[in-house]
Amino acid sequence: xxxxxxxxxxxxxxxxxxxxxxxxxxxxxxxxxxxxxxxxxxxxxxxxxxxxxxxxxxxxxxxxxxxxxxxxxxxxxxxxxxxxxxxxxxxxxxxxxxxxxxxxxxxxxxxxxxxxxxxxxxxxxxxxxxxxxxxxxxxxxxxxxxxxxxxxxxxxxxxxxxxxxxxxxxxxxxxxxxxxxxxxxxxxxxxxxxxxxxxxxxxxxxxxxxxxxxxxxxxxxxxxxxxxxxxxxxxxxxxxxxxxxxxxxxxxxxxxxxxxxxxxxxxxxxxx
Numbered sequence: 001x002x003x004x005x006x007x008x009x010x011x012x013x014x015x016x017x018x019x020x021x022x023x024x025x026x027x028x029x030x031x032x033x034x035x036x037x038x039x040x041x042x043x044x045x046x047x048x049x050x051x052x053x054x055x056x057x058x059x060x061x062x063x064x065x066x067x068x069x070x071x072x073x074x075x076x077x078x079x080x081x082x083x084x085x086x087x088x089x090x091x092x093x094x095x096x097x098x099x100x101x102x103x104x105x106x107x108x109x110x111x112x113x114x115x116x117x118x119x120x121x122x123x124x125x126x127x128x129x130x131x132x133x134x135x136x137x138x139x140x141x142x143x144x145x146x147x148x149x150x151x152x153x154x155x156x157x158x159x160x161x162x163x164x165x166x167x168x169x170x171x172x173x174x175x176x177x178x179x180x181x182x183x184x185x186x187x188x189x190x191x192x193x194x195x196x197x198x199x200x201x202x203x204x205x206x207x208x209x210x211x212x213x214x215x216x217x218x219x220x221x222x223x224x225x226x227x228x229x230x231x232x233x234x235x236x237x238x239x240x241x242x243x244x245x246x247x248x249x250x251x252x253x254x255x256x257x258x259x260x261x262x263x264x265x266x267x268x269x270x271x272x
Contacts (some may be wrong), residue, residue, distance in 0.1 A: 003080040008066055010055035012079060013049045016042035019112075020088040022076075023049045024096030026118075026249070027190060028155060028179045030056030034095075037251050040259025041091075044267065048088070050079065052096065054186030054194075064183070067193025069200070073103050080110060089266050091115040094249060095190075098122070098199060105205050114209065116217040117263055118224045118248045121202035121231065132197030140188035149189065149195065151181045163220045163247025175252070206234035213238045216264045218246030218253065226232065 003010045013031055021041055023034050031049035034041075039148065051058040053067055053075065065071060076099070080088070089112050091102025097119020104111040120169060123129045143151045155161075156176060192198065213235050215228040219242050232238045241261055243250055251258040 003079055003082050004196065005075045005082075006066075006071075008053055008061055008075060009059045010053070010075065011051040011270055012083075014046065014083070016045055016047045016238070018042075019266075020046045020048055020083075020085050021090045021240075022085075022090045022100075023157055024052060024090070024092040024099050024138055024242065024249040025049075025055065025088070025095030026096050027194075028152075028187065029093070029096070029184060030176055030178060030181065030217055032056075032080075033252065035256035036145045037259035037262075043263065044155055045089075045263075048079075048083065050076070052190075052194075054190040054230065055182055057078045058186075060183045060186030060189065062189075067189050069099070069102050069194060071133075072099055072194060073106050076103050077107055080191055086110075086162065087112050087117070088177045091262060093117040094105060094119060094248065095194065098196070099194075101202055102264065104209050104211070105202060108211065110208055111209075111211060113212045113266055115211050115214045115216065115265065118218065118221060119215075119260075120196060120224070120227050121160070121195055121206060124198050124201050129201070131196040132195065133192075134197075136195040138189040140191040141219070143184055143191075148180055148182070148184055148187075149186075150177055154180065156268065160248050162223070163218065163253060167253065171252075186253060203234065206231060210236065212265075214262065215240040216258070216261065218248060218250050219243050219244045220247045222243070248266065 025033050030051050090100045097116040103112045120167045217225045217228045232240050246253050
């Protein structure tokens, strides 16, 4: 379905019945990236998948402001209202994890439980954020100059996704084809408006969130392992699972394990 929010058209898919789970994909992704773990998640739940602004079948507006974290969080709140969701579990991966965390901090009563897969609260210092913004702007310019095919090839080969080279060829090809369905403008603007350097640092606000948080990392993704370990010291109610033999995109590399762990956590089985 299409939901128009503040002039931006969001593509949203809803399936299943029960307590709602909102799934937020990562940069270059879309709602289809959850397909391999969706069945495990929707056994007792209503699944709401959202193509974030600039991705998939959602709009790619010209204004950078529409991609900024504050705007995306406001859009997500409007989507909740449109779907009559009073409270949901929110699952976010990477960029979607940053959105999920921001949403939970700004709307704690709307989020029952939070699942952050390979996600970060941002960069601590303004110097680090400025450096990252410059890098993201350079990459955004390269996307616009060299085109989508070049960028997808480049993005598939960054160290963050090295572990995905062990996936079957057909799955790797599917990931590339999905990434090519995005728009050049949407990806470039997302990098500039919603990149890690553009968002505020949420480190000092982590202890504000009152609900339970599940942190998921892959053991081969050392940067985000370190981030998750540090986050557990700030969050009030956190559980951290580090999955062996896996990299950044756990729900893609080991979807069954991801779905089992997340559904168990959300149904409180993980407390036993």
